[in-house]
Amino acid sequence: MKKVFERPASLRAVPTHYCSGCGHSIVHRLVCEVIDELGIREDVIAVCPVGCAVIAYEYWDFDCSEAPHGRTPCVATGIKRVHPDKVVFSYQGDGDLAAIGTAEIIHTANRGENITVFFINNGVYGMTNGQMAPTTLIGQKTSTSIHGRDITRDGYPMKMSELLSQLPGAKYIERVSVDNPANVLKTRAAIKKALKCQMEGKGFSLVEILSPCPTYWGLSPKDACRRIEDEMSKAFPLGVIKDA
Amino acid sequence: MAKILMCGNEVIGEAAVHAGCTFYAGYPITPQNELTHYMSFRMQEAGGTFIQAESELAAINLVLGASAAGARAMTSSSSPGISLKQEGISYMAACQLPAVIVNMMRGGPGLGNIAPSQADYFQATRGGGHGDYRTMVLAPSTVEEAWNLTQLAFDLADEYRNPVMILGDGILGQMMEPVEVVRRHLNGRNAVSSHKPWALTGCKGRKPNVVRSLFLGEGELEELNRIMQMKYNKIKSKEPRFESLYTEDSDLVVVAYGTTSRIVRSAISKARHEHLHVGMFRPVTLWPFPEAQLQKLARKSKAFLVVEMSAGQMLDDVKLSILGQRPIHFHGRAGGGVPTEEAIIEAIKDILKPKSRKRVYA
Amino acid sequence: MKEEIIFAGFGGQGIMVMGKVLAWAAMKEGLKVTWMPSYGAEVRGGTAHSMVVISDEMVPSPVVTSPTACVVMNRPSMDRYEDSLAPSGTLIVNETLIDRQPSRGDIDVLRIPVTKMATDMGNTRIANMIALGALNAKLKLVSMRALVDALKDVIPPDKHSLLPMNEQALKEGARLVARQ
Numbered sequence: 001m002k003k004v005f006e007r008p009a010s011l012r013a014v015p016t017h018y019c020s021g022c023g024h025s026i027v028h029r030l031v032c033e034v035i036d037e038l039g040i041r042e043d044v045i046a047v048c049p050v051g052c053a054v055i056a057y058e059y060w061d062f063d064c065s066e067a068p069h070g071r072t073p074c075v076a077t078g079i080k081r082v083h084p085d086k087v088v089f090s091y092q093g094d095g096d097l098a099a100i101g102t103a104e105i106i107h108t109a110n111r112g113e114n115i116t117v118f119f120i121n122n123g124v125y126g127m128t129n130g131q132m133a134p135t136t137l138i139g140q141k142t143s144t145s146i147h148g149r150d151i152t153r154d155g156y157p158m159k160m161s162e163l164l165s166q167l168p169g170a171k172y173i174e175r176v177s178v179d180n181p182a183n184v185l186k187t188r189a190a191i192k193k194a195l196k197c198q199m200e201g202k203g204f205s206l207v208e209i210l211s212p213c214p215t216y217w218g219l220s221p222k223d224a225c226r227r228i229e230d231e232m233s234k235a236f237p238l239g240v241i242k243d244a
Numbered sequence: 245m246a247k248i249l250m251c252g253n254e255v256i257g258e259a260a261v262h263a264g265c266t267f268y269a270g271y272p273i274t275p276q277n278e279l280t281h282y283m284s285f286r287m288q289e290a291g292g293t294f295i296q297a298e299s300e301l302a303a304i305n306l307v308l309g310a311s312a313a314g315a316r317a318m319t320s321s322s323s324p325g326i327s328l329k330q331e332g333i334s335y336m337a338a339c340q341l342p343a344v345i346v347n348m349m350r351g352g353p354g355l356g357n358i359a360p361s362q363a364d365y366f367q368a369t370r371g372g373g374h375g376d377y378r379t380m381v382l383a384p385s386t387v388e389e390a391w392n393l394t395q396l397a398f399d400l401a402d403e404y405r406n407p408v409m410i411l412g413d414g415i416l417g418q419m420m421e422p423v424e425v426v427r428r429h430l431n432g433r434n435a436v437s438s439h440k441p442w443a444l445t446g447c448k449g450r451k452p453n454v455v456r457s458l459f460l461g462e463g464e465l466e467e468l469n470r471i472m473q474m475k476y477n478k479i480k481s482k483e484p485r486f487e488s489l490y491t492e493d494s495d496l497v498v499v500a501y502g503t504t505s506r507i508v509r510s511a512i513s514k515a516r517h518e519h520l521h522v523g524m525f526r527p528v529t530l531w532p533f534p535e536a537q538l539q540k541l542a543r544k545s546k547a548f549l550v551v552e553m554s555a556g557q558m559l560d561d562v563k564l565s566i567l568g569q570r571p572i573h574f575h576g577r578a579g580g581g582v583p584t585e586e587a588i589i590e591a592i593k594d595i596l597k598p599k600s601r602k603r604v605y606a
Numbered sequence: 607m608k609e610e611i612i613f614a615g616f617g618g619q620g621i622m623v624m625g626k627v628l629a630w631a632a633m634k635e636g637l638k639v640t641w642m643p644s645y646g647a648e649v650r651g652g653t654a655h656s657m658v659v660i661s662d663e664m665v666p667s668p669v670v671t672s673p674t675a676c677v678v679m680n681r682p683s684m685d686r687y688e689d690s691l692a693p694s695g696t697l698i699v700n701e702t703l704i705d706r707q708p709s710r711g712d713i714d715v716l717r718i719p720v721t722k723m724a725t726d727m728g729n730t731r732i733a734n735m736i737a738l739g740a741l742n743a744k745l746k747l748v749s750m751r752a753l754v755d756a757l758k759d760v761i762p763p764d765k766h767s768l769l770p771m772n773e774q775a776l777k778e779g780a781r782l783v784a785r786q
Contacts, residue, residue, distance in 0.1 A: 042448035045313070057454045063444040065312045065455040068335050071305035074297075078309020078317070079444060081293040082267060086446050104305075107298035248759070249630055249641065360669075386664075419668040420626070420641040422633045503667070510666030582669060 008032035010041045012061050021221025023211025024052060026178045027120060027187070028059050031091075034192045035062070038199070044087045047076040051093035052126040070101025073108035076115045087198060089116040095125045098134040098160045105164065109204045112169030116194045117206040119160065121236065122213040130216030134158040137235050142216065157235055161208045165242040171203040173242040177210035179228035183238070202244075210236060247422040252387045252412060253278035253320075255423055256346055257286055259394035260318050262425075265344070266292035267310035267317035269303040273325045274358045275414035276348035280320065300325040304332030304345070311341040312455040314443030316398050320346035322414075323364050324355060326372070333407050334373030338457030338468070340442075342401030344394070345379070346410045348417035351580030359580025360413035360503060365557035368411050369531040376469055378476050380408040380483065381530040383501045387421035393528070400483065402440075404475055411530060413553065415503045415582070485528035486537050490516065494523030496595055497541050499562050500551040501527050504583060508551050511588035522592050530558070538565040547595055549573045551583055608661040609745060610670040613734075614687055615679025615700070617654050620734035623760055624677065625656030628738060630756035631748040632660045640668035653682050660747060675745060677737050678704065679720070688713075698741050700733065716744060718782060724775065732775035739779025750780060 007013060010032035018025045035041050041062050048056040050069035057064035067075035072090040080088040097105050097119050108115070124142055125131040132142040132149055135157050139148040149157075165173050172194055176187040187209055194205035210232050212224035219227060250258070257279050260268070268287050270280040280296070287294035293310070297303035303319045310317040321329060326347045336343055349364045351357040368381045380400055384390040390412065397408040444453055459465040489512065491497055500508040505526040515522045525541060527534050542548075547570055550559045555578040562572055575591045577583050613624045622643055629641040642657040657670040675696040678684040680703050688708055691697055696714045702721035718740055724733035742753060754773050761768060 043446045045444045045446060047309070054458055055460075057452075057456070060452075061447075062452050063447050063454070064452065065309070065444055066335075066339070066457060067308070068301075068305060068331050071301060071308070071332070074302045074305035075309035075312065077295070078267065078269075078306040078311070079313040080309075081295070081306075082310050082313035082315040083445060103298050104302055107302065111295075247633060249626070249633060249639075251641075415642070415668060418642055420629060421665075421668075422639065506664070506666045509664065513663070582667065584671070585666060 008036045010035045010061050012059050014058060016059070017055070018052065019215045021212055021214040021224055022052070023122060023178045023209065023213070024120065026184060027118065027209055027211065028056060030184070030188045030191055031118065032060065033188060034195060037192065038195060040087050040195075040199075043085070044089070045079050045083065047072050047079070047088070047090040049090070049092045049096040050127075051096055053091055053093065053120065054127070056091055070096050070099070071104055072096055072101060073104050073113070073115065073117065077108055077111075077113045080113060080115050084114070087116075087195060089118060089195070089198075091118045092120065093126070094119070094121045094123065094133040094135040098158050105160070106167070109164045109170040109206070110167045112171070112203040114198055114201060114203055116198045117204075118191065118194075119206055119208040120211045121208055122211045123157075123232065124213050124216040126213050126216055130213075135160075135236070137231060141218075159236065161206065161241045164206060169204050170206065170242060171244045172197045172205040173208070174240045175208040175210070175236060175238050177228050177233060177238055179210070179212065179225040208236070210238070247424050249420045250387060250423050251278055251418055251420045252384070252390045252416040253348065253418070254282045255387050255391050256320070256394045256410060257282035258425060259391045260344065260398070261286055261290045261292075263316065263395040263398040265316045265318050265398060266290070267307065267315045268292065269295040269297045269306035269319050271297050271300050271303050271321065271325060273322045275350060275417050276320050276322045276346065278417065279346060279348075300328035301331060304329040307343050308332050308336055308339070308341060311336065311343045312339070312444050314440045314445060316342070316402070318344040318346065320348070322348045322350045323352050323361070326364060326367065330367075330373035333379060334371070334375050334377060335457050336407050337371070337377035337379065337472070338375060339455050340405040340472075341407070341455065342398075342405050343407045344397045344401055344410065345407055347412070349411065349413045357580045358414060360415040360553060360582060361578075361580055362413060362502060362504060362553040363555070363557065363578060364411070365530065365552070365554060368409050369533070369561070377472060378531050380404070380406065380479060380532070381411050382408065383411045383528060383530050384416060385502050385505045385526065387416070387419065388423045390416065391423050391425070404479060405442075406475065411502065413503050480532040483529060484532045484534035484537060486534040487526040487528060488523065488537075488541075489526070490523035491525060491541055491545070492523075493521055494544070495521040495546045496549060496592060497523050497525050497545045498549045498551055498588070498592065499525045499527070499538070499558070501530060501558065504551050504553055507583055507585055508588055511585045511592065514585070515589055515592050520592060520596055522596070527558070533561045533565065535561070535565040538562065539567070542566050542569045545570065547571045547573065549575060549591060549595060551588055551591075552576045553582060554578055608659070608663070609675060609747060610673050611658045611660070611675045611677070611741070612655055612670055612673040612687055613658070613677045613679075614653055614655040614683035616682070619679045620731060621654045621679065622656045624734040624738050625658045626760045627735070627753060627756045628660070628742065628747065629658050630759045631752035632658075634752045634755060635748050637662060637748075638665050640665045642668040642670075653680070653686065655683070675741060677741055679733070679737065680704065681706070684708070696741070696744055698737055698744070700737065716740060716783070718779070720779070723778065727771070727775065727778065729771060732771055735772045735775035736779040736782075739776035740783050741779075742776075743780040743783035750777065
C-alpha cells in the first residue's frame, strides 16, 4: 500500500505540548517537511524564541539554540556569521519580534543578514496568559485589554512585514496563514522559498505566518481559523510583500 | 620583539586576536571606544567578524550566538552599557557558553561621567544579572598585564565554559604604556580549549546539540545549578590570582586592584622610605577573590586598608576574608575621583601612628 | 627621576602627537612611561591635552594633576594649566599665540614663538615639534636620536615624507634652548 502521509524525518516522534488548534504545530511540521525536502537537516541551526515555541527543539531533530526574549535574530546572526555555510533561521512570535525585539529585527534586516525568520503572528502573548501584543487587532479583547484594544490607549496593530520591507537589506518577505489547507500549502511554499533565498546567499528573508491561538482568542479551533480569514487577514493582508 | 606603545583598549583588542578571537560585537561608549575602533578593522584583517550592534543588548546576544556556534567571541563596553549586557551574560552563564566581556568602568550610577571608576565591582563579582551565577573577573593594572590577562580570559572562558570579564577603568583603557606583543602560552591551556563538542555546527554525524537555559522539568534546573556550583567551587580553588608586595614584614597591608593599585604601589614605596612597615595585596582575579591568600596575612599583619575608586565594594570581600580578625580601614573616592598618593600615605600614617591624629576610616 | 608633563593646545596643533613622540622616545631609552589623552567630553570646548609621565620606576598614575613641566600652545591652555604647575616647574609658552605673561614667579618660563617659527620654516603644523625639541633640551629628558627615531613610530607611514621637516623642527627647538 502506498504511504501518503508520514512524519518528516526532521520532526521528532513526541507528543505535542501545544493547545489543540494551535498554529505552531502546523508550522513546526512544515519547517521540517521543507528541511527534509531540501536535504539540509544536518546543515540547519535554528534559534527558538521566548514564548510558546521556546521548546521547539523538543520537536526539531537538528541543532537549536534558545535566545533571550527578542534577541533571537542577534543569536541567529552570531551563529550565521560564524558558520556562513549553514542554514540558520530564527522562529519568533509577535511579542518577541514586534515588541521586545523590534530594534533587533529591524537592524538584522537592515544589515541584510543572510538568515531566515519565521514570524508567527497570532496577536497575543500565548505563553504568559494572552496579553495584548503589538499585532492585536483593534477592539480585540485580551487579558490586558479587557474592553478591547483601544487605539487611543494602545496604538495600532503593527505591520512588521510592511515595515521591514522598506529596508534594502530585506530581500524576501511574504505573509501567509495556516487557516485552511490551501493556505497551509502556500505557507510551505513560502518557507521553502525563504530558506532557498538564504541558501542562494541573497540576504534577509522573512515569512510572517498568521496563526490561530484558540485558547486566548476564546474560540474553538475551527472558529479561530475562520477569524483569521474574516478579521486578521483583513488587517494583515496575505501575499508577497517583497521579493527583490 | 621590541616593545611598542599601545593604549589599554587597543592592547585588549590585539590580545584577543592573538588568543584566537574571531567575533567581536560592540556599541559606542566612552571610555572604551578605542577597542571598538580597533576591532572594526582588526577583525576584518584577521578573517573574523566585526558587528557594530544597534545596542548593548544586541551586542551581547550576537556574542552569545557566535559563542554557541563555537567561536571565541568578545564584546566590550563601559558601566552603563555593561548593565544592559547583564541579560545576555546571565543567559550565557546558564547556557554554559564562554565569552570575554570587557568593562572599562566609568563613574556612576546612572549616566555618571566618563572619569575612571571601580564602582562596578559588586556587579562584576556577584554575577551582575539574575540567577545564581558568577563570571570570572580579571583586573589588569597595567597595559602589559591587560595583554596577558585578555589572552588568559579566553582560555579560562573555554576551559570553564563560562563568561569571563576583564575589569578595567577609563585610565587603563585610555593610557598608553609599553607592551611586548608576543603570543604567550599560558600553561598550555590553548590546546584544551579548541574542542567544543557542544557547539552548534549542524548535526552531521552526531545527535543534535541544543543550547538552552530553560529547564521546566522537575529538578532539572536544580541539577543545572548544582553543576554550575561545582564548577564555581573548582574555579574558587584553582584560579585565584594575586600579587603581594612587602607583605612578609608589614604591620599594615593595603588592598587595592587595577589602576588604584598603581597609586598604592607608589604610596607604599614612599611610606617604606619613611620606615613604615606597610605592604600591598593586589587581587588579580576579583572573582574568585584570593580569600585564603589574604586571610593568611591576617596572622602577621595588624591591620588592613582597602583603597578603591568606589564607596567601598571590594571592602566587603576583604571583610569576608579577614573575618573580623583585624581592623579594616577604608579610603575611597566615588563618582570618578582618583585617590591620590598623598591621601593614601596620610591614611597609612593615620593607621600606623594613631596617636598623631584622630581620624576614623571605614 | 620622574617628570610629569602636560602638553596642551587646541585641536590640530598636534598635541597628542607631541606627547606620543616623547613617550616613544623615553620607552626606547628604557624608561618607564605612560601617555594619557584628554578624552570624551574633555575634548570639547577647544582645548586638548596629553599627559606624559616619565620615570625610572613604575609610573603609579598616568593622570597628571601637578605637572613638573607644561607646554602651552594657546591662551586657554595657559589659563588652565599655569596654576597647576608644580613649584619650580617648567612652562614652555607659545609666544605667537599667547599674548600675556605668566603670572607666577616661582616657575621657569620659556617663551618661544613656535607658531611663527614653524610658519617661517614652511609649515605651521611643525610648531609642536619645535616646542617638544625645546622642552626636551631644557629638561634633558631623552636623546635627540631617540626623539627622531620616535617620529617614525608616531607619524603614520603614509605621511613619512614629513619626517625630515619634523626632525628639523625638533632640532630647531633644541638649538634655541642651547643658545639661551
